[in-house]
């Protein structure tokens with residue numbers, strides 16, 4: 648392969664040859680540097696790979712794609728590909744769960760399209776139980792409640808959606824990003840865009856409703872789990888500090904009684920060593 652540079656003397660020395668017949672074009676061969684060339688190609692290839700790596704994970708997601716508000720508040724921007732579930736890099740159980748998730752989402756979306764919002768909400772809730780981090784379930788549930796005329800509950804789901812979306816955008820759900828990029832081709836909104844849109848939507852559409860005053864939804868299952876763990880914690884606390892610790896203290900005192908005394912193991916009363924019977928409960932002293 649030869650690299651040649653075409654030099655026209657008139658171009659290099661403007662004015663000198665003006666009006667004069669141009670010299671025939673000269674061809675100056677460049678020095679050959681095959682190694683440098685190979686290195687350059689390799690570097691280019693590596694940087695291309697590195698650059699395309701995040702793009703690989705981003706997959707079909709059009710991150711930060713601009714969306715009109717009327718596109719944003721629709722169910723058909725959510726698209727799930729059942730056939731791609733097998734490509735998700737998780738174990739078989741994970742893929743099976745994800746398959747059920749996609750089926751429920753698609754069933755919910757289909758019912759939503761038919762105007763059966765109550766039915767759709769059930770399916771979105773079922774999908775959310777499999778993948779609670781996925782903010783799309785909360786958004787679609789919010790949209791379904793809104794369409795069904797219950798904006799109070801809808802707004803609370805919008806709020807839950809925003810909380811999950813913010814966590815997702817802050818990289819707290821790294822696995823979700825990978826899964827989502829494989830099975831979905833939805834247009835991924837930024838948190839700022841979503842927050843702004845929903846705030847305006849509630850304010851202008853529903854008599855000045857203030858997003859800041861909306862409480863997020865806590866799912867019944869989550870609430871029950873929270874209550875149970877709180878109860879378990881309190882029970883454990885009382886068992887340790889109300890039962891175990893005093894018992895070991897008494898046991899320690901029984902094993903190390905004050906000089907001239909013995910401690911009854913039934914009522915834990917101190918008795919003088921001269922008495923072989925507990926003065927408190929009448930128990931006979933058990934020799935060590």
Ligand SMILES: [Zn+2]
Pocket residue numbers: 911912913914915916925926927928929930
């Ligand atoms: Zn006693």
